[in-house]
Amino acid sequence: MSSLSRDDVAHLAGLARIELSDDELDRMVGELGVILESVAKVQQAPTDGVAPMSHPMPLTNVTRPDVVRPSLGAAAVLAGAPEAEQERFSVPRILDED
Amino acid sequence: MTDLPTDLTRATAADLAGALASKTISSVEVTQAHLDRIAAVDGQVHSYLHVDGEGALAQARAVDARRQSGESLGALAGVPIAVKDVMTTKGLPTTCGSKILEGWIPPYDATVVTKLREAGLPILGKTNMDEFAMGSSTEHSAYGPSHNPWDLDRIPGGSGGGSSSVLASFQAPLATGTDTGGSIRQPAAVTATVGTKPTYGGVSRYGLVALASSLDQAGPCGRTVLDTALLHAVMGGHDPMDSTSIDAPVPPVVEAARAADVRGMRIGVVKELGGEGYQPGVRARFDESVALLEELGAEVVEVSCPNFEYALAAYYLILPSEASSNLAKFDAMRYGLRVLPEGVDAPSAEQVMAATRDAGFGPEVKRRIILGTYALSSGYYDAYYGSAQKVRALIAQDFAAAYARVDVLVSPTAPTTAFKLGDKLEDPMAMYLNDIATIPANLAGVPGMSIPSGLADEDGLPAGIQILAPATKDERLYSVGAALEAALVDRWGGPILDRAPELGGAAAAKGA
Numbered sequence: 001m002s003s004l005s006r007d008d009v010a011h012l013a014g015l016a017r018i019e020l021s022d023d024e025l026d027r028m029v030g031e032l033g034v035i036l037e038s039v040a041k042v043q044q045a046p047t048d049g050v051a052p053m054s055h056p057m058p059l060t061n062v063t064r065p066d067v068v069r070p071s072l073g074a075a076a077v078l079a080g081a082p083e084a085e086q087e088r089f090s091v092p093r094i095l096d097e098d
Numbered sequence: 099m100t101d102l103p104t105d106l107t108r109a110t111a112a113d114l115a116g117a118l119a120s121k122t123i124s125s126v127e128v129t130q131a132h133l134d135r136i137a138a139v140d141g142q143v144h145s146y147l148h149v150d151g152e153g154a155l156a157q158a159r160a161v162d163a164r165r166q167s168g169e170s171l172g173a174l175a176g177v178p179i180a181v182k183d184v185m186t187t188k189g190l191p192t193t194c195g196s197k198i199l200e201g202w203i204p205p206y207d208a209t210v211v212t213k214l215r216e217a218g219l220p221i222l223g224k225t226n227m228d229e230f231a232m233g234s235s236t237e238h239s240a241y242g243p244s245h246n247p248w249d250l251d252r253i254p255g256g257s258g259g260g261s262s263s264v265l266a267s268f269q270a271p272l273a274t275g276t277d278t279g280g281s282i283r284q285p286a287a288v289t290a291t292v293g294t295k296p297t298y299g300g301v302s303r304y305g306l307v308a309l310a311s312s313l314d315q316a317g318p319c320g321r322t323v324l325d326t327a328l329l330h331a332v333m334g335g336h337d338p339m340d341s342t343s344i345d346a347p348v349p350p351v352v353e354a355a356r357a358a359d360v361r362g363m364r365i366g367v368v369k370e371l372g373g374e375g376y377q378p379g380v381r382a383r384f385d386e387s388v389a390l391l392e393e394l395g396a397e398v399v400e401v402s403c404p405n406f407e408y409a410l411a412a413y414y415l416i417l418p419s420e421a422s423s424n425l426a427k428f429d430a431m432r433y434g435l436r437v438l439p440e441g442v443d444a445p446s447a448e449q450v451m452a453a454t455r456d457a458g459f460g461p462e463v464k465r466r467i468i469l470g471t472y473a474l475s476s477g478y479y480d481a482y483y484g485s486a487q488k489v490r491a492l493i494a495q496d497f498a499a500a501y502a503r504v505d506v507l508v509s510p511t512a513p514t515t516a517f518k519l520g521d522k523l524e525d526p527m528a529m530y531l532n533d534i535a536t537i538p539a540n541l542a543g544v545p546g547m548s549i550p551s552g553l554a555d556e557d558g559l560p561a562g563i564q565i566l567a568p569a570t571k572d573e574r575l576y577s578v579g580a581a582l583e584a585a586l587v588d589r590w591g592g593p594i595l596d597r598a599p600e601l602g603g604a605a606a607a608k609g610a
Binding site: 017 | 203205312313408412415426429430432434446448450455456459465471475481489491492494526541544
């Protein structure tokens with residue numbers, strides 16, 4: 001179950017929004033196979049009846065007083081944008097044209 | 099007052115701080131000495147991704163003026179520092195070692211950086227690191243590796259190899275680090291420097307480029323235990339901007355480092371960390387250190403943590419899972435790189451994002467994102483991510499059981515001394531094994547420190563000893579670290595870094 005096909009890796013790369021080249025895919029299939037085989041060791045641990053742990057500290061919700069405070073201005077935020085227009089991020093099309 | 103060396107770059111941060119406080123030297127002099135040293139040697143070591151000479155000198159002048167006017171300043175005011183490039187610095191480039199952030203100038207400071215500025219530490223520059231802190235050698239930096247000052251053909255550790263090599267080559271007296279699975283401690287071990295990963299939540303994560311949020315922890319790096327404690331005290335403390343920040347004062351780390359007392363302490367040697375796969379010279383220096391601790395009045399026992407053998411596997415599922423989510427923000431829309439796909443007219447946002455992430459991320463980052471995407475996908479979640487989370491609970495239980503018997507745990511920090519650049523680059527699993535002894539602390543959130551234990555006989559390269567304490571008991575690391583350091587330095591007849599080879603441009607570094 002821990003072996004990945006080239007198609008699997010291509011699918012995962014698509015989900016992760018990374019356009020891999022053919023060479024990269026070829027290399028990745030082998031490397032991920034080795035890593036997965038190794039990390040599958042977690043399945044041998046005596047985990048019956050153990051509650052999963054997601055975080056090292058007990059997490060509690062943290063709130064702050066609901067008061068207005070200064071935040072970054074539009075110019076500062078847009079300074080790093082690949083493209084900006086009319087004080088907004090300018091992005092490629094998000095819908096098909098037809 | 100300790101006499102300062104003629105070459106100010108060889109002084110400890112504590113001695114520099116003392117001389118600054120008594121106005122024997124100025125911050126401008128100290129800062130300039132380090133900038134000269136950087137100009138002389140960083141061409142060989144490549145510790146810095148960006149040097150901000152002008153900014154550092156301006157900060158130095160400001161702190162000198164404040165001191166002249168009689169203002170009461172913090173303990174490290176005027177002592178310059180190098181900042182790992184994972185921390186946002188307003189007005190200074192922050193790349194995290196990645197092409198996807200090349201040239202990005204953050205509009206805000208990380209809380210740690212704010213604290214450094216408020217405490218009056220001039221920021222010399224930003225240090226190199228594996229891309230998004232994924233690696234143990236800096237070879238995954240998109241800007242080329244840093245080199246180990248003990249042997250320039252070898253790795254300085256990672257991800258914080260820029261910070262460790264800065265210290266070992268005297269290009270800064272202090273540096274910041276972050277440690278997700280060993281990125282402060284392993285680089286310290288292979289360069290004969292000191293580094294602490296505080297308790298999870300002990301130092302704010304606000305403004306750090308996140309790798310794995312439940313594991314990431316920023317911490318101090320120095321050449322001595324006391325210097326590291328002084329920086330820990332500046333960096334640590336509650337931050338309302340980080341919801342996982344511990345709302346309590348910084349543990350008394352400086353007091354513990356000054357007292358350097360292990361009498362009556364119970365120290366556990368972790369049976370599972372130190373056997374097969376550990377280099378004989380690393381092992382020998384570790385055993386000697388343990389014997390020294392016993393001579394100093396500690397009680398040493400062996401402790402078993404049976405589930406540590408699953409820690410590496412659990413880590414390489416939890417980390418990629420969290421990283422795959424954290425790195426989704428690099429989408430080519432709001433900041434960072436944007437690359438258009440070739441041969442596509444009017445590409446969609448999704449196509450631009452995929453082309454950008456292919457061009458902007460290096461191979462290790464892609465591997466871990468895809469591995470994390472797989473581990474979190476339905477159908478495999480229980481077998482991988484779910485099992486890893488249960489292993490994490492088992493490891494926390496092992497620590498709890500151990501700390502019921504002992505005050506601290508010790509092990510070698512890394513299984514080997516520094517390996518040659520290129521040796522493990524093509525074998526991800528071999529690279530991952532460098533963190534085998536440091537990872538359990540991150541999974542459980544407990545604090546850890548590495549200090550030099552000596553040089554391995556077979557290669558003459560530095561080895562490190564790791565000290566681990568229960569959560570929020572960071573001061574115990576400094577008690578043990580400082581006591582052992584004093585005994586070792588006494589045995590060596592001086593600081594271990596005095597034995598590191600001179601770098602070519604060393605003569606160019608000048609004092610006041």
